[in-house]
Amino acid sequence: MNDINNCRRLSVEKAGGIGPSAEPVDECAELSGNQTTLNRSIDCAGVALHSGKKVSLSLKPAGPNMGIIFRRSDLPGLPEIRANWKNVVDTRMCTTLGNSKGVTISTVEHLMAALSGCHVDNAIVEVSGSEVPVMDGSAQPFVFLIECAGVKQLDASRRVIEVLRPVKVESEGRVAELLPSNSFSVGFQIEFDDCAISRQELFITLVNGTFKKEIARARTFGFVNDVEALRASGLALGGSLENAVVVDGDKVLNDGGLRYEDEFVRHKVLDAVGDLYLSGAPIRGHYRGVRAGHHMTNELLKALFAESASWRFIGHAGEEVSSSRGHMIGTTESFNPMAATA
Structure with missing residues (x-):
């Protein structure tokens, strides 16, 4: 299910306004020194920039010290790829991550920027293809999703x-x-x-x-x-x-x-x-x-x-x-x- 439209409606209600000028409540403000994750799972769908294929994406909460994990929901066994500089396998036109079994996920940089900008330390990102959807070409749709899901603190110190x-x-x-x-x-x-x-x-x-x-x-x-x-x-x-x-x-x-x-x-x-x-x-x-x-x-x-x-x-x-x-x-x-x- 694509949660963006539902999120937009809920955010307008939370902001106390109606219409296009209403702003969603900012859930991305700096928190304390504790690690964070998403308050709930949230989904969206879009087009992959390079393959042109439709892709679904789900952001899910994760426990402390997990970091950001990409999970390929379209492949058997749901293989995972850690969002880590050592796992970068290609940087032509976008950033591509890969694991030891050759599974890759591309165009991660806009989502990673949103997670960084919203101070999300831990999350699981399920993607139904080899690319993160490009959405509108910016990080704003991902920031909006994170705001809608909410960010909560975990019982672990941030490093x-x-x-x-x-x-x-x-x-x-x-x-x-x-x-x-x-x-x-x-x-x-x-x-x-x-x-x-x-x-x-x-x-x-x-x-x-x-x-x-x-x-x-x-x-x-x-x-x-x-x-x-x-x-x-x-x-x-x-x-x-x-x-x-x-x-x-x-x-x-x-x-x-x-x-x-x-x-x-x-x-x-x-x-x-x-x-x-x-x-x-x-x-x-x-x-x-x-x-x-x-x-x-x-x-x-x-x-x-x-x-x-x-x-x-x-x-x-x-x-x-x-x-x-x-x-x-x-x-x-x-x-x-x-x-x-x-």
Whole structure:
């Protein structure tokens, strides 16, 4: 069952208003130092961006220290894939995760960004295909689902990854870097020849609901000149003006135009937030990206965790709660960002 329409009706009632101007109650505000999960299961359906197939998705509660688990409901045995940087098997056009048995799930970054932005530490994501549905090309539909399901605290402390020293990867003018910071912030710079985009920069600190207000609605984007080649390669078969911003030189082809003046760089921030959440825990640090994409961000996480002196786990109040080498104290291995089981 698709819960989005039911959720929209219930959210309007909760907000005390009727009509399109009514806002759903924000269930994604920062919580205490405890881990969280969803209050109840919730479903949706949509089109897969690259295969073009219809896909159903269900978000389900999970216990403490489970992290985010993807489950392929269309395959025998319901194989699972942990949302972990070590399980990234492909970063062309999207982020694809895979397990040791060769089962994959693609286009996870928008949902991961929503889970990060809504501070959901633990969840099971059941998908009836090899791709997460693209929805409208942003993270907003997933944020809306999470708000409708509600977020509840669990009886387990949240652990945060603190960046202790700069870590940087670069290649052919592309840069991805993590720097120590007192909060989670992202700075991003993009540059394209197309006049509709050109050069855009954004710096944003993601606290107090900023992700939902300033980033979640930014849609993925593509170029008219690339469409034919992508589809010939079996990609973007589900792409349309309903789920992507399409650029043709100095023009945006979508009838409604852009949701933000700088929607393009905001979507790159969205992608980075989702890819960084494959670290397995919230990050306390500043991410800087220059023309970076899924591959560079994954390489950055590899570089971060390769050096034990570069990071440590801390509690909500900033106290160290385990060794920097990732050997968790009093938790299951599954919550360890160095573990990639499932």
